[in-house]
Amino acid sequence: MTGAPDSEIQLLIERARSGDTRAFEDLARREERALYRHALRIVGTTSDAEDIVQDALFSAWRSIASFQGLSFRAWLFRIATNRALDHLRSRKRRPELPLDPPDDDDVTWAEPVAAGPDLTQLVGDREALAAVEAALGSLPTEQRTALLLRDVEGFAYEEIAVITSVEIGTVKSRIHRGRLAVRNVLITRGWRGSDG
């Protein structure tokens, strides 16, 4: 929840749990766009992402009495992520990718093929951002989900483990592999990495 004190959020959660629809709508509205961008980058189509978020929020309202433990935001993301992954599984359009390749420390680090701009200078470069978006789309779903939860939504590894129902070591591996894949796409497109 951005820009709202915890006490205000807690009060809204309590009111929502006691059946206050307006309090729940207030809470949901704060996360509406974040949930949408997350769902969109998982499923890839705007109409599906909108339906997923709407269903997830309605589901959250119906089960708000059972909410406990997680932060409310993480709880909403857990519901929406599960819906999005279920949607992908049911759609079966994508080929069945190995979601979690066996852990291997020797993940390939692509090397620059030619001199190019520094990666750190590419923020705001539309071509680079399009390449990043495409690279994200080519990741295995579980890696993409973990990467987005960490780098875009800012969740801690422990929260991501709960949201995606996996061990924290798996979260660590998925995030690293996802980042490395995106980095490799950029490197192979001619951009050199920063030399640190």
Place this chain on the structure above:
Amino acid sequence: MQHPHAELSAYIDGALDPAARAAVDGHLVTCAVCRAHVAQLRATVALVQALPDPVPSRRLVPRLTTAPAWLAPLRTIMTLASGAAVFLFLASALATNITPLATSGAPGTTAREASGDTAVKGQAPAAQPAGAPTVTPAPAPTASPYGAFAVAPSSSPAADNVVRGPATAAPDKRGDTSTGASAAPGAALNPPDAARTTASAPQPSPLLSPWLWLALAIICGAAAIALSRRLRASV
């Protein structure tokens, strides 16, 4: 220590325990390759974070208050009304295009038709046999916008400007005496007559205006879409 490649993402996220973090820190002091990889991973994170934020096309927070019961029937009515208005738009558009053809030559002509008639008859002197008296049902007022079409006495300067030449022309090649001014003295030569003709023409019904139906179709269609969205967002 081997390159701690698999730890580098957790390292930049601060997700390593203190011992592992210290080990990576120590390695980075001596390893330029791993320092470069850390910088590249940080840059990658920055790029992912810089992706543009998509905006949903509609409200995604469900309206948890139940929609009124009359909302669904109203949406149906609006949808049907929109369809009917589209049909009427097409029908009235066709009707307004056909009507002028059907009524041409009938007493009720439009002002445009009347003036067109006048224009034809303005050449009537050409149909007069030479030496025949020129019939002027009404003197053409020089200030009249119809003056150019009127057959005025030769003393009229305005008429002189307009009908010079044709008054001495050959007999009507078409043989159509009905186009002569004398054949229809009161038909359209006179501006007041033309005005009367126009005034007596039946005004088209506003219901025949295609734009009315088009506007209605758009309004009803927009209302139907809005109601659908409202119902969709409801529990």
